Amino acid sequence: MTTQTATFGQIAAPGARMMVGLADGLIAGVDASKAGTKPEGVDCNTPVFVLGHLAVYPDMILQILGNPEAEVNERYETLFKHGVECNDDPNNEIYPPLAEVLERFKTRSELAIKAMEEADDDVLAQQNPNENMRERLPTVGAMVMFLVSAHTAFHLGQLSTWRRCMGLGSAM
DSSP: OOOOOOOHHHHHHHHHHHHHHHHHHHHTTOOGGGTTOOOTTOOOOOHHHHHHHHHHHHHHHHHHTTOTTOOOOHHHHHHHSTTOOOOOOTTSOSSOOHHHHHHHHHHHHHHHHHHHHHSOHHHHTSBOSOTTTTTTSOBHHHHHHHHHTHHHHHHHHHHHHHHHHTTOOOOO
């Protein structure tokens, strides 16, 4: 019998890829021209905002893993970083198009997941460089795992809520 070992990143990668894939199902049936519109009477994040926000974090992951493929997109940072409010954009004048934010989320996420998958456990065991999150997520691995799983799932849940409010129903 052969014993195989796997790094933490290799163990976490399939679930992270599932999260990224879920975005496709949640976007199915969404009219791109309405993807920046808030439902009438409901203050929730829109698909363009959710995916734009999620597209910011893969490069944070790449940075904390020391990966040279990290490329901070200043426009996305300004529009979508933590703490920025989602604006109603019914005329599609504020945010990039849905196809662009979805593609950026997916391609940057795959780079980050691959980097996580290839990271040695000793890298993932290092202290989280983000001082604001260090008490709750003490290691690089804890921070990366949070970003590729719970953070992504939380925001994709917002997209699911938006779908329901817009009468699109369940994506499952």
